[in-house]
Amino acid sequence: MSGADNVVWLGAPAFPEAARTALADTRLRANLRRATGTIRDKRLAVAAELEDWEELRETAASVKRHTLRHLDHHLLRLEKAVTAAGGVVHWASDAAEANRIVTALVKATGGGDIEKHEVVKVKSMATQEIGLNEALADAGIRAYETDLAELIVQLGGDRPSHILVPAIHRGRSEIREIFRREMGEWGRPAPEDLTDEPRDLAEAARLHLREKFLRAKVAVSGANFAAADTGTIAVVESEGNGRMCLTLPETLITVMGIEKVLPSFADLDVFLQLLPRSSTGERMNPYTSLWTGVTEGDGPRNFHLVLLDNGRTATLADEVGRQALACIRCSACLNVCPVYERTGGHAYGSVYPGPIGAVLTPQLVGIENAASLPFASTLCGACYDACPVKINIPEVLVHLRAEAVEAKRRDRLLPTTEALAMKAAGAVLGSPRRLAAVQRLAAMGARLVARDGRIGALPGPFARWSGTRDTPAPARESLRAWWRRTRPPTSEDSGTTAERKG
C-alpha cells in the first residue's frame, strides 16, 4: 500500500507522542503562534468585508455536495472536455499507479538524454500525497520544487508542516542556513553574504530557480479546481513561480485528486472568492492560472491530466466522512486550531496536518493506520466555523473516533483498559441507583485523600491530569441526595420505568 506510506509517514509516532516532542520546541511554538495568529486575523478581516460571506460558504458547500454525489458523471465530462481540447487524461487508482504514469511520461519526453530527465514542480498536495518526488528520484529523475516554502522544505531534507505554508515551522535564520548549506548541491548556490532579510532570501531563491525555469522541459503541477464543462484546470498561487512552470516547459503533467472537479467554469466565481480570503487572508490571490488543453504557439505543447483516486472512492462511500472531500486546501482550519497552533504539522505524521488532516488522512489510508488522529482535537469547533466550504470537522472527528474504537474491538481478543473503563462507566451511568451508590463511595474516598477540598496527585490514567491540576473533591452530598433530603417527592421523581429498563 504505497499510497498510505506517504499520506501517513512511515515510522511516524502516534499523535500524542509526536505532539510531546513538538511542544518541547519553544522556537517552533513561537514561529507557529506568530504565523497562524497573523493569518487568522487577516482572514477574519477580509471575510468580514464580504456581506454575502455566509451565502458564499453555503453555495460552495452545496456545489461540493452536488459534485461529490455525481462525481463519476462530472469526471467523465471532464475527461471528454480535456481530450477535446488536446489534452490526454490518465486514471490512477492509487499512488503507485500515478507515479508510474508520471514517470513514464517524463521519460518519454527526455529521449535518451539523461540531462533532460528533470522536472520543475508547482506546489501540489496531490504529488506530496503520492510521494512523487521520491518515485521520480528512484527512476533517476530530479524534481525541483519551485514554491519558495516547498523549496525550503526540499533543500532542508524536511517534511512540509502546513498545507499552505509548508515551511511555517522555520524561522528566517534557519532558512538562511539551509540556503547557504544546500543551494549549491541543487544548482546555483546562495550568495556568500546572504543575510536573513526576507528580501535577500527571496532574491537568492529567485536566482536559484530562474535557471531551472529556463532549462526544464517538463513541469508537474497539481490542480486547485477543474471545470468539467470546459476542461479548464485552475492553479492559484502567490509567487508567480507556478505560472513559470505552467507556461515555459514543453510538457505539463497535472496530478489531480478526483474530488477537485467542479461542474462548470462558472463555479470558479464562488471558489476564487472563498479560497484566497480563507487561506492567505487576501482579497484575491496574486496569480490565477487557467488552461484548457493545449493551444498552438502558447504554453506547453503537451498536456497530461492524471486523475488520482488513492482512497477517495472509499471515502466517498462514507456518508458522514465524505464531506472531507469538499476540502479546497485553504488551511483556514489549521490556522484557527488550538491544537495545531501548539504542535505544528509534523506531529500529525501525515502530508495532511491539522483538523482537516485529522479527518482526511484516516479516511484515505484506513482508520487503523491513523487511529490517533481523530482524537487529536478538543472538539472546540473553531475549524468548522472557519471552513469556507462548511465541512463539519467535529462531526467527522467523532464519527471516525467511533470507527477507531470499533476497529480496535475487531482486532483485539481482549478489550482495552479504556474500553473496560467505558463499560464500567456505562453501567454506572445506566442506572440512577448505581450512580447514587458510586457518588456515596466517591464522597467517602474523597474525604480520605482530599485536602481543603482539593485532590492532588491521582493514580493510574489520571496521573497525567493531576500532574498539573488539582481536582475538586466529589461533594459530600450529591445533588440528587440533597433533593431527596430536602424536597418532597413528586410524581415524576420516581423514574421507575426507566429504572427497570436500565
Added chain:
Amino acid sequence: MRIALFITCFNDTMFPRTGRAVTELLERLGHTVEFPQGQTCCGQMHFNTGYRPETLPMVRRFAEVFAGYDAVVAPSGSCAGMVRDHHRVVAAQYGDAALAEAVEHVVPTVYELSELLVDVLGVTDVGACFPHRVTYHPTCHSLRMLRVGDRPLRLLRAVKGIDLVELPAAESCCGFGGTFALKNADVSNAMLADKMRHVQNTGAEFLSAGDNSCLTHIGGGLSRLRTGVGTMHLAEILASTEGDLR
C-alpha cells in the same frame, strides 16, 4: 413554568451547589423546578470518545425521564449540546422508531441555562448581586455548538455590584476536551497554561463559565499554581443576592 432540572452526572457528583443555585434562581423567578430522580447522564463522554453503542441506554433514559416538561434546563453547554446535536444521531443509528420519536419530542425542550433565562423566560436582570471582579470564559460548546452568543454576558452585566472584565482570547479553547485531557495531556497542558495566563492578566477574583467541566480544568490549574483566583459557575453568580452578603 414547569421546568425539569437536568443536572448532568458531573455536576451532580462534583458540584451540587450549581444545581442548588439553578433551583434557587428559577424559583426566585417564580417557576416550578423538578428533579426527575431517574436521570443520569447525557452520554457525551462515551459518544465523544467513540463508544457510540454504549451511549444508547443514556439517550433512551434521557428521552424517557425528561418527556413532558415545559422546559428542561442544563447548567452545562456541552451536555445541552450533546443532547441537542447528537441524541438524534444515536437514536437513528442504534435505536428504534419509537426512540427516534421520543428524542424528537424532548430535544426542542432542552436549554442551556442562559438560553432558558434569556430566550424562554425573557429575563436578563435576574435580581442578582455579586460585588466582585469577574471574568467570563465562554466555553467552546456553548459558543459554537449552542451559539449562546452574548446571553451569559448580558445576564452578568445586569448583576448588581459586579465588576465584569473581558477575558483576552476568550474564545480560545481551554484544552479540556473531555478525554482529550488524558489522551493528549501535553497539548492540553499547553492550552491550559495560555488560558490561565489570560485569566490572571485580568486581575479577576473569579473566573466564571457555563460549564463546570471547563472550570474544573482551568480552576484545577489555577489552584495548583496557588493563584488565588476562584472559579464559579454562572448559575451561582446569578443566584447570589444581597441577602447572601449579610
